[in-house]
Structures are given as structure tokens and as C-alpha cells.
Ligand SMILES: Cc1cc2nc3c(=O)[nH]c(=O)nc-3n(C[C@H](O)[C@H](O)[C@H](O)COP(=O)(O)OP(=O)(O)OC[C@H]3O[C@@H](n4cnc5c(N)ncnc54)[C@H](O)[C@@H]3O)c2cc1C
């Protein structure tokens with residue numbers, strides 16, 4: 405059976421999320437290997453801009469755009485995706501492993517009787533057309549390899565940053581509007597959405613994360629971490645010790661009981677590198693550690709290290725980054 | 733420290749002390765709080781699928797205050813994927829009457845974050861994942877819950893019956909008291925096999941699974957750390973150059 409691949413995109417505040425471009429890279433690789441067809445789907449309201457942007461990256465976009473999808477609804481979105489997969493006989497569906505992807509993928513898999521893999525950090529399609537994936541288990545302390553098989557449909561969610569974002573490749577795709585609307589009234593309804601991002605890039609989506617630990621000693625001192633993050637265009641993370649001490653909100657905690665991040669650059673400032681922290685960041689492409697203790701375990705998991713006092717090193721590093729990147 | 737078995741099929745299990753999944757502790761606690769709020773003849777049933785050792789975990793939940801337990805136990809469940817587990821759990825739940833199902837957001841062994849949502853789908857229940865607050869309406873017809881998602885926080889109203897998965901921050905799970913532990917010994921633990929759940933051979937185990945775990949692998953090793961020496965200004969300058977020209981990440 406020829407592969408028909410559907411990638412599920414996401415839109416925040418009218419803009420296409422970057423994870424949608426990563427899933428496009430993944431979907432395109434599967435399409436090339438299998439000689440299959442690829443399309444993307446966006447669900448929501450007021451999606452023209454995002455759909456056009458995605459299509460400009462060379463993918464045909466199914467735009468499910470209706471007032472009944474204005475707010476996120478697990479049931480409403482699952483219903484729409486199930487209908488699309490069944491009507492158009494898609495047999496591979498790829499999500500980003502985001503709040504939405506985590507929520508929808510298992511539900512879609514049940515409704516389409518699919519094989520499912522979540523939080524995938526490596527993926528390949530075999531000659532038999534079945535996906536082989538790597539998924540971290542035991543909260544990231546080891547990896548496991550899985551093969552999807554036996555089912556007519558395969559569903560996977562891909563950890564952000566596992567694939568590079570697709571770039572515009574010259575040939576734009578088509579946008580097709582589908583006249584779907586929510587059929588069955590959802591029983592769970594979002595009453596209120598409070599944005600907590602303050603316009604900043606989501607921690608799990610940021611290309612660069614600068615994190616601080618207990619050693620920062622206060623909430624105010626985290627300003628030096630913020631400054632470095634700003635200079636690099638990155639997001640701020642924290643160790644659990646820093647969160648428990650009240651220096652940072654839990655939404656910024658990296659690790660086993662916080663978020664798993666996978667950026668291209670992770671800068672750990674005054675973080676010892678406990679296993680529970682490492683499992684939240686060790687897949688980062690490049691890790692920099694700044695710590696006054698040369699024997700801190702973080703250095704065993706870092707690519708570049710500076711042994712020194714972060715209160716001295718980090719502000720200077722910020723200046724040097726600004727100088728290089730031409731930012732003030 | 734987790735070690736990988738010689739045949740790479742699993743981790744080395746000898747000497748491991750098994751505990752209740754921490755996210756399931758929040759689920760048990762929330763069920764108990766809800767029962768206490770509703771009062772009357774409301775009760776809490778805990779259900780788990782797994783080998784004989786999960787009975788201990790069920791006892792822990794009974795000691796915390798749950799009323800009865802159901803253990804789904806069958807050699808035929810071995811090697812099955814999370815969706816097959818969800819199928820068996822949903823079959824077990826069909827035999828129960830309930831208004832709310834609480835589960836964990838994720839099992840810290842398989843890290844799938846799948847089973848609970850899949851159970852909800854199989855039972856045609858609405859679900860809300862990763863809740864951090866749960867408020868039951870006075871007439872118990874609905875619940876208002878709060879959860880953190882990418883970029884913000886959602887407040888969701890959900891009609892019951894429904895399934896919720898629990899995230900850290902929802903509550904503080906109680907410890908089992910000594911009397912709780914004594915009482916738990918007398919509480920009923922029912923065992924159900926695949927046949928009791930009307931599950932055929934093609935619905936359980938590897939045959940009933942679309943996703944098979946092939947092997948367990950150590951994490952890829954990182955090369956050794958390049959230490960940048962020298963005075964802070966020089967070191968910072970060199971680091972920035974390396975990140976730009978060698979690592980090409982800024
Ligand atoms: C079940 C469980 C779950 C957990 N989950 C998480 C999790 O999700 N995330 C997490 O991060 N942790 C988690 N932890 C905690 C983890 O074990 C560590 O305690 C925590 O990561 C330590 O944080 P830290 O590195 O900031 O502090 P510490 O371990 O105290 O390290 C501070 C470091 O800063 C260095 N330092 C001090 N002053 C300076 C200075 N002026 N300049 C440079 N360096 C300096 C020190 O040399 C030291 O290495 C968990 C623990 C458990 C048991």
C-alpha cells in the first residue's frame with residue numbers, strides 16, 4: 405500500500421508554530437523514502453496566514469477553518485482529524501509531541517485502530533512501510549526502539565527539535581479549504597485560556613535555552629540568565645532546586661518532573677547536573693556548562709565547559725554574544 | 733542506576749524496588765478527596781493491569797483509603813503495547829459503574845502518556861489531560877479543571893462521566909496510616925483474566941499490539957567536554973567563537 409502521510413500542524417495567535425515545520429521535514433523524509441504522498445492539516449479559525457505560510461514551504465495544506473474550531477477542543481479536533489484520515493485514506497499521521505499532539509494522537513489512534521508511538525526522538529521508515537522509532541523510557545534514562553506494524557494506520561508524535569525546520573524550497577503547495585464543522589457537541593469545553601508566555605517563545609520550542617540553578621540565589625539574580633537568553637534569542641529554564649526555592653515558576657523547570665527540552669544549544673549555569681535534570685536536556689545538540697566546580701557531573705554531559713563563577717562569567721558572555729550577534 | 737539486560741530486551745529488573753507510579757498517587761488522592769466531598773455511598777475502586785507485584789501497589793491504594801481493587805492479571809498480557817493495555821482496562825471499566833476516572837499523566841516506566849486517553853476514547857468518555865486543579869460541581873454533574881498547556885493555562889468545564897489525568901501540583905498524596913494498612917488487608921482484590929474481560933487471543937499480547945518494543949538501548953554518549961581556560965573575558969570570547977564557527981549553533 406502506498407504511503408499517504410498526513411502531518412498535523414499547529415497555530416498560535418494566528419501564526420504557524422515552528423514544530424509544524426519540523427514535522428514537515430519528518431513527513432517529507434517518509435514521503436521520499438516510500439514514494440508516498442504528503443499533506444498537512446491545520447484546524448482552527450482564521451488560518452489563511454498560517455496555511456499560506458506552511459504551503460510556501462512546499463506542502464499541500466488542508467485547512468479546516470471554522471468558528472466551531474476557534475478554541476481548542478480535544479473532542480472537536482479529534483473528530484475532524486478522524487474524518488479527514490478516513491475520508492482521504494491517510495495511513496501515516498505525524499504530530500509534534502506538544503500539548504496538542506500528546507492530547508490528540510492517542511485519541512486518533514484509537515478511533516482509526518492505528519499503531520501508535522509517542523515522544524519519538526528518532527524515526528525511520530522500513531522497506532515494509534512500517535515506522536521504526538526510538539522513544540526514551542524510564543523518564544529518559546534509557547532509550548527503546550519500537551516497530552509499528554500490523555495496522556492499517558500508523559500515528560507518531562515527534563519530540564520538538566528532533567527534525568530541523570523545513571525551509572522554503574521554491575515550489576509552494578496548494579491550500580484546500582475543507583468545509584468541516586464540529587458535529588458532536590463537545591462535553592469538555594475550554595472556558596478560559598490565560599496566556600502565560602508573555603509573547604516569549606515556548607521553552608520546549610526554543611532553539612536556545614539558558615538555564616540557571618540554585619546557585620543563582622534569588623529571583624532577582626535570574627536577570628543575568630534572562631539577559632543571556634535575550635542576547636541569544638532563547639528561553640529561560642531552571643533546575644528544580646531553583647524552582648523549589650521560588651526563583652522561577654514551575655513552567656520553566658527542566659527535567660524529570662518539569663519539561664523535556666531538546667534545543668540546538670543548552671547553556672547550564674550553576675547547575676550540578678543531577679540525573680533528574682539531565683534527562684530533561686541531554687538530547688540537546690550542543691551543551692555548554694558554566695560551573696565553579698570542575699568536578700560537577702554536568703561537565704560529563706557538556707560539549708563546552710567554563711570552570712568559573714557564573715556571576716562573573718555570564719554577564720561577560722552576554723556582552724560577547726551581543727557584540728557578535730550585533731544586538732544591543 | 734538503570735542497567736540494560738544482556739539480550740537488550742529489557743532493563744535488569746533484579747533488585748528493583750517497585751512503587752506506585754507517582755502520577756497515579758495524585759490520581760488515587762484525587763479520587764479519595766472526591767469521595768470525601770460527595771459522601772453518601774460513594775466509593776473508590778482502583779484498577780491495575782500487570783504481573784503479581786502490582787497487587788502490592790493496589791494494597792497501597794487500599795491503605796490510602798480506596799474501597800476495593802481489581803487486578804487484571806493474565807500471562808497473555810505479556811509483551812503487549814499500551815493500546816492493548818488500554819483495551820483491557822476499558823473492558824474492565826465497562827463492568828463498573830462510575831462518574832469519574834482519574835489516572836496519571838504518564839507512567840514513569842514506559843513514558844507513553846497514552847493509556848488513559850485511549851481508555852477514555854474506548855469508553856466514549858470526554859477526557860482532560862494533565863490537570864492541576866479539580867473542582868466538582870455541587871450536583872456532581874460536571875467538574876471544572878485547570879491545566880497548563882504550551883503557552884498558557886486552560887480552565888475547562890467537563891460533563892461527567894469523564895476521565896482526567898493528573899499532573900504534579902494537583903494535590904499532596906496522603907500517606908497510608910498504620911490503621912489504613914491494617915484495614916487494607918481485609919479489603920477485596922478481585923482478579924480478572926483476559927477471558928473474564930471477553931478478550932480474545934488476537935486482542936491481547938503481541939498479537940493484539942501494533943507497536944512492539946524491539947530493544948532497550950543506552951543513551952548515546954556525548955564526546956568529552958572541551959574546557960575553555962583562561963580569564964573570564966578571554967574564555968567568553970573563545971566560547972562565542974566556538975559556538976559560532978565550530979558548533980555552528982549561534
Ligand atoms: C523524583 C525527583 C525528581 C526530580 N526532578 C527534577 C527536575 O525535573 N529537574 C531538576 O533540575 N531537578 C530535579 N530533581 C532534583 C535533582 O536531583 C537536583 O537536586 C537538582 O537538579 C539540583 O539543582 P541545582 O543543580 O540547581 O542545584 P545543586 O545540585 O545544588 O547545584 C548547584 C551547582 O551550582 C554550582 N555553583 C554554585 N555557585 C556557583 C557560582 N557562583 N558559579 C558557578 N557555579 C556555581 C555548584 O558547583 C553546583 O554544581 C529531582 C529529584 C527527584 C528526587
Ligand SMILES: Nc1ncnc2c1ncn2[C@@H]1O[C@H](COP(=O)(O)O)[C@@H](O)[C@H]1O
Nearest residue numbers: 780781835836838839844845846847848
Ligand atoms: N497497566 C496499567 N494499569 C492501570 N493503569 C495504567 C496502566 N498503564 C497505564 N495506566 C494509567 O495510564 C496512565 C498513563 O500511562 P502511560 O500511557 O503508560 O504513560 C498511568 O499513569 C496510569 O494511570
